[in-house]
Every structure is written in structure tokens, then in C-alpha cells.
Amino acid sequence: MGKTFLKPNSLSDNHTHYCPGCTHGVIHRLIAEVIDELKIRKNTVGVAPVGCAVLAYNYFNFDFQEAAHGRAPAMATGIKRVRPDLNVFTYQGDGDLASIGMSEIIHSANRGEKFTTIFVNNAVYGMTGGQMAPTTMPNQKTTTSPFGRDVKDVGMPIKMANLLAALQTPGYIERTTVLKPKYIVKAKKAIKKAFIYQMEKKCFSFVEVVSTCPTNWGMTPQDSIKWAEDTLLPYYELGVFKDTPKMEEKNAK
Numbered sequence: 350m351g352k353t354f355l356k357p358n359s360l361s362d363n364h365t366h367y368c369p370g371c372t373h374g375v376i377h378r379l380i381a382e383v384i385d386e387l388k389i390r391k392n393t394v395g396v397a398p399v400g401c402a403v404l405a406y407n408y409f410n411f412d413f414q415e416a417a418h419g420r421a422p423a424m425a426t427g428i429k430r431v432r433p434d435l436n437v438f439t440y441q442g443d444g445d446l447a448s449i450g451m452s453e454i455i456h457s458a459n460r461g462e463k464f465t466t467i468f469v470n471n472a473v474y475g476m477t478g479g480q481m482a483p484t485t486m487p488n489q490k491t492t493t494s495p496f497g498r499d500v501k502d503v504g505m506p507i508k509m510a511n512l513l514a515a516l517q518t519p520g521y522i523e524r525t526t527v528l529k530p531k532y533i534v535k536a537k538k539a540i541k542k543a544f545i546y547q548m549e550k551k552c553f554s555f556v557e558v559v560s561t562c563p564t565n566w567g568m569t570p571q572d573s574i575k576w577a578e579d580t581l582l583p584y585y586e587l588g589v590f591k592d593t594p595k596m597e598e599k600n601a602k
């Protein structure tokens with residue numbers, strides 16, 4: 350009997366260090382499947398800054414570059430401008446992208462850099478012990494908001510996909526999740542579309558993935574999926590926020 354479920358070539362044989370129930374592994378797999386399907390493994394470069402995915406270069410079977418905290422979009426800009434023939438993507442957490450790296454992502458998107466960003470939003474700083482992030486939900490308890498996020502003091506969580514979609518230049522922005530198989534299928538389609546737009550030299554592309562962090566949320570993997578569905582998804586609504594290439598195609602007809 351033939352195998353029906355193979356490991357993508359774009360994933361290495363290494364075991365990941367991620368916690369049980371963490372969605373980084375699922376997202377890694379989707380990226381790897383897309384890169385295999387598009388046959389671009391040999392000319393793809395990933396850029397990951399610090400965060401739980403700091404060791405991502407061990408898990409992917411293609412070139413990978415390490416960036417300082419928040420600075421992956423600046424590094425991706427340099428790589429892509431010098432080597433426009435390469436497919437370049439950043440892989441960033443919400444602490445990284447929406448806090449220390451806010452400026453880098455806004456300006457890269459606004460310049461219309463032709464790379465792809467995969468934005469993993471798990472509503473906390475995972476790697477450093479579950480501190481409050483700009484994406485932490487109102488009243489959510491974290492190690493730095495032990496009584497819950499008080500929006501009177503720190504404002505509402507930032508919706509990065511919505512924020513970037515308000516800029517005129519970036520072309521493709523979608524928010525997805527990988528909490529359940531029905532969402533995973535859509536997330537993969539979004540990641541594939543983002544890479545295809547990059548291959549066609551069309552636009553900056555951004556895929557947010559609403560994710561879990563059972564360890565720092567203090568929940569079982571099952572409870573974290575339920576909490577994310579009940580609490581994160583109503584606020585971080587899924588969908589396409591911008592698809593300029595598709596609009597232009599429609600208008601041309």
C-alpha cells in the first residue's frame with residue numbers, strides 16, 4: 350500500500366521544540382507544503398526574528414536567515430531588493446511584529462516590498478514567558494497583566510491585518526487561523542496565494558494566523574482551542590482584508 354501522508358521536502362527531519370498544542374508546527378507544515386507545491390524550495394529564503402520560532406531555520410529545508418527582534422521585514426527588504434529572483438518571507442510573532450517591530454512592518458508594507466509575511470498571532474509573548482503583547486485581549490491575564498489587560502490604561506488590542514489594510518500600497522492581506530481542519534484548509538490557500546502573488550511580482554502579501562499558546566495561557570491544548578475560538582476569533586475576524594491583484598483583474602474584464 351502506498352503512503353498517503355508524506356513529509357514535505359521543505360521540512361527537515363528535526364523534531365521541533367514547540368509545546369504540545371502550539372500551532373507553530375501546523376503553520377510550518379503549511380508553508381512547507383506550499384513551497385513544495387510551487388516547486389520553489391531551492392530559491393526560497395525565510396527570515397525569522399526572536400520568538401518561539403527563533404529556531405525555525407532548523408525545521409525548514411531551505412535557506413533561512415535570523416533577524417534581530419522585530420527586524421525581519423527590514424532584512425527581508427534587503428534580501429528581496431538585492432535578489433528579486435528569490436522568494437522571501439518573514440515569519441513573525443505578535444510580540445515581535447506588533448510591538449518592537451511595528452515600524453518595520455508598517456513601512457515595508459507601505460513601500461510595497463514584494464515579500465510575504467506570515468504573522469503568528471497568539472496574543473502573548475510566548476518565548477519569554479507569556480507577557481502581555483499589543484494583541485492581548487481585554488481582561489486577558491498574562492504574567493505582566495496578572496489582573497487582566499486593563500484597556501483603560503493600555504488601549505484595545507491592535508488588529509494588525511486591519512491596520513495594514515488601511516494603507517494604500519500593500520496588495521494582499523488576509524487573516525486566517527489553524528485552530529481546526531476547516532480553518533487549516535483556508536489558511537493554506539491564503540499562504541499559497543501570498544507566495545503566488547510574490548512569484549508574479551505583484552505586491553506585498555501578509556497572512557495573519559490566529560494561533561494558540563496553551564503553555565502561557567495556562568490551558569490544555571483542547572481548552573486553548575476553545576478559548577481561541579470563543580474569545581480571539583470574534584475580535585480578530587477572519588477573512589480577506591485586501592486583494593488588490595484580484596480587484597484589478599476583475600476591473601480589467
Ligand SMILES: Cc1ncc(C[n+]2csc(CCOP(=O)(O)OP(=O)(O)O)c2C)c(N)n1
Pocket residue numbers: 399400401402418441442443444445446469471473474475476477482
Ligand atoms: C531587542 C530585544 N528585546 C527583547 C527581547 C526578548 N524577547 C525575545 S522573544 C520576545 C517576544 C516574542 O513573542 P512573539 O513575537 O509574540 O513570539 P512567540 O514567542 O509568542 O511565538 C521578546 C520580548 C530580545 N530578544 N531582543
